[in-house]
Amino acid sequence: MAERDAAAPVREVSAGEITATIGVVAWGTPGAEGAGVANTIETEFQLNDTQGDAWGALAIVRFTCTAPGTLSLGVGVLGTVISGSGTNDMIVETDATGAFSLLVTDPTAALVGDIYVMAGATQGSVPINASSVLTNTFA
Secondary structure, eight states: OOHHHHTSOSSOOOHHHHHTTOEEEEEOOOOOTTSSSTTEEEEEEEEEOTTSOBOOSOOEEEEEEOTTOEEEEOTTOOSEEEEOTTBSEEEEEOOTTSEEEEEEEOTTSOOOEEEEEEEEOOTTOOOEEOOOEEEEEEO
């Protein structure tokens, strides 16, 4: 076998195939504090592909937030909570477009400051570029 044959890929992979296998976190604009439920801020999460298009399929995503915040399904009711509702560590399944309605709660009802939310991969997830952090400012 020639050296060039040994270094040849098993098969060519198209950019489209790569785009469809890596999710990218995108956050909507946080809503007004208490707009739907007292001491909460709702934001729509969207999983996109690497081209910025909506994921277009169900996806498993893990959300975590800083204290004293807790996480749950928002009133927009996009997606399903798998585990951890009412805690700072929640695993969800998005809707068929990769969207999820996220509700961040200040259970102390006294916070003046920020609760940060991170989203990323967990068991059963596609690889996710999770470098974007959501800031929820409570006044």
